[in-house]
Amino acid sequence: MREQSRKGSFAVAFCALMAALGTVLMALGGLIPIATYCSPMIAGVLLLPVMSELGNRWAVMTWFVTAVLSLLLSIDREAAFLYLFIGYYPILRPYLDAVGNAVLRFLLKLGFFTLALGALYALLLWVLQLVEVLADFGDFTLWMNIAFFAALVGVMMIYDTALARLHLYWLVKLRPRLKLPKK
Numbered sequence: 001m002r003e004q005s006r007k008g009s010f011a012v013a014f015c016a017l018m019a020a021l022g023t024v025l026m027a028l029g030g031l032i033p034i035a036t037y038c039s040p041m042i043a044g045v046l047l048l049p050v051m052s053e054l055g056n057r058w059a060v061m062t063w064f065v066t067a068v069l070s071l072l073l074s075i076d077r078e079a080a081f082l083y084l085f086i087g088y089y090p091i092l093r094p095y096l097d098a099v100g101n102a103v104l105r106f107l108l109k110l111g112f113f114t115l116a117l118g119a120l121y122a123l124l125l126w127v128l129q130l131v132e133v134l135a136d137f138g139d140f141t142l143w144m145n146i147a148f149f150a151a152l153v154g155v156m157m158i159y160d161t162a163l164a165r166l167h168l169y170w171l172v173k174l175r176p177r178l179k180l181p182k183k
Contacts, residue, residue, distance in 0.1 A: 014054065015050055023066055023070055045163065063088045070083050
C-alpha cells in the first residue's frame, strides 16, 4: 500500500513539475518574438519524460494542464493556442510511427500538421480575430502567407525528427543519471 502511494505521489509531483516548467516556457515565449513558434515545441518536449516514466494518460493530463495555464497566463496568445493545437503531438507521435509504410507515415504526419495549423490559424484569424495575428498576416501578400504556412509545416516535420532523437537521448543519457523510481 505504501509503495503504491509513493508511486502515485511521484507521478503527481513529476507531472506538476513538467506542467509548471512548460507553463514558464510558454510565458517566457511572449518576451521574445520568434519564441512564438519555439516555446510550444520546447514545452512539448517536456512530455517525453512523462510518457516514458508514467505513460500516455499522465502525459495527456500534463499537456492539458500546461495548455490551460498557458492560455490563462501567457502574454503571447498565438503561442498558447499553438501549444493547444500541436502540443500533444509527442503523445500522438508513437501511434503515427507504428504505421508500417514509410510513405503513408510521412503523409499522415504532414496531414496532421497541415490540418492542425490550418485549423489554428482559421480560429485565430476568422473566429477570435486576434489583432496581432491579423496585423502579421495583413502585412504580407497571399503568396508570402502561403510560403510562411508551408515553412511552418516544414519546421513541424523537422520537430518530428528532433522528438525522436530527444526521446532517445532521454532514455539513454539522462534517465540513467537520475534516481527515478522503477516503472
